[in-house]
Amino acid sequence: MTKSLEEVNQSVATQGKKSTFRKILAFFGPAYLISVGYMDPGNWATDLAGGSQFGYALIWVLLMSNIMALLLQSLSARLGIVTQRDLAQASRETYSPFINYILYFLAEIAIAACDLAEVLGMAIGLNLLFDISLINGVLITVLDTFILLFLINKGMRKMEAFIIALxxxxxxxxVFEMIFAQPEVTKIFGGLVPSLPGEAALYIAIGIIGATVMPHNLYLHSSLVQTRKFDRSKxxxxQALKYNFMDxxxxxxLAFFVNAAILILAAATFYKNGMFEVAEIQDAHKLLEPLLGTQWAPILFAVAxxxxxxxxxxxxxxxxxxxxEGYLNLRIQPWVRRIITRLIAIVPAVVTILYFGESVTGKLLILSQVVLSLQLGFAIIPLIHFVSDKSKMKGFHIGKVTQIAAWLIALIIVSLNxxxxxxxINGWLGASENPMIIWLTVVPITFGFLILLLYIIFKPFVTKAKNNIENHSPHLLKLNFEQTKASDKKEIAVSVDFSTADEIALNSAIELGGKEANYTLIHIVETVGAIMYGEKTDDHETSIDERLLHEYKDILTGKGFKVETKLGFGKPDKSIPMIINEGNFDVLVMGTHGHTGIKDLLFGTTVNKLRHKISIPLLIVKN
Structure with missing residues (x-):
């Protein structure tokens, strides 16, 4: 089993902090990365529509959504902290491969839909601030791929600091927009009382809930909490659960404040002046200066x-x-992953803007939230099942009251969405010139997803729970040794990755050194967590890799060899040279997987980057 976000897993230390404040501070960070999903451009569209049409009346919906999100995110964090697995990994270990492929497909669609909203939001912001056309703005968003890669290389704490700064x-x-708008405080408090002024308000309320509880955040939070290394006693x-809940x-x-501020701003400016149909972000920007009487209002709006x-x-x-990585156990280069996701979002955005014009961006944003709605149940319901399972949660399962609250929230969210x-679908059927196409495509697919949702809901109740979570580890632990002979190489380092390449690499190393040499087995944990947090990472994959490395050692020492082990974190082309240059080795032996061309782009290469960074001979053994 690979570790979740291996590059940064357990890379932030929380132990050894002298004061309670410093200990709490060490756990703070993951939830701020989560919170930005609750204030993305998709939320802006629903908040603006709610505020301009119904004034302050729907603030209570934002508050209710925030409470729902807090409970669900706390469950996600609990899963990651206790089991050291993220939601995708837990799903892969629970459901059949067929079901997991479907769940993976739905999760990818949801992430692409989120990315579509973010692409449009960035493009609109650039258009409003610098008068860059929407098409060019959408294309410019490709560049943020490199910002992410830069931040990951700088470490998790710096990424968290960057996000918190944003x-x-x-x-x-x-805050300044509120000062300019001068909203009516009594009406704000009045908006906390539940009410729905008409059927249209219900539709907007559903949109707000759908835009608030994002499925990808549940996957993300269950992984990010594993970046903290702490005492794994009861x-x-x-303590980790308590501090993460505070986080x-x-x-x-804070996310609730931002969403409420957008809705209040729309109520205090547009609704107050009888402009009830302001839902496009561009329209809101144009109207802020004349209504509020300051040029800073639209500038701050675009910057935000x-x-x-x-x-x-x-x-x-x-x-x-x-x-x-969780569903497919597939790890590709981060920049390749980012570009694929971004292109999936950019293509529909560019096509839509070119074909329909720039006036449809608001509709496209709302469509992205509808797509998200489809996926919500497929993330929430497995999460509730997992954290309710006594065997999987090792005594840290949620109580009956929390279970009832979680299921009630799931029922509300799934029903409303x-x-x-x-x-x-009704709207599409009514507006379509040929509704039969929708009956033959969209409707059957929707029913298929409904059946899948019912399966996920009821399967754990009718199937006996497994006592142990299966370890779907991709690592292979099969070694056969050849006849050895003496050599002048006394300190030999061997890079292993628990694949078929290890057997050839180890046999070649033993052929060099025989039983007189000292061998050091090196393995690098490559999750996102390990890349970002280094040796402070403490997730499931780190513990599995550490165990497998010691099993290699036991096998070799049992045959009379002198063996030590080194576990590194991050990218192999950086971590292996660091270990080699700090040691006193005569040679490094590595196996290769023999992939070239497109596979090098997808999975990356280590040998070419590594050989220039070490000062000892490198023996490359091809698998």
Missing amino acids: VAVIGFSF EGIK SAIALN LIAAGQSSTITGTLAGQIVM GKLVFDE
């Missing part, structure tokens, strides 16, 4: 929009990596 930009922008896990509560309440789009796209990329999907 969140601060959004927050401060809206008390240590309890989530603060971060999500760019910050929201940029921060959301970074976390969306990480979620994409988690989903692919189901209504949203039903209404959309």
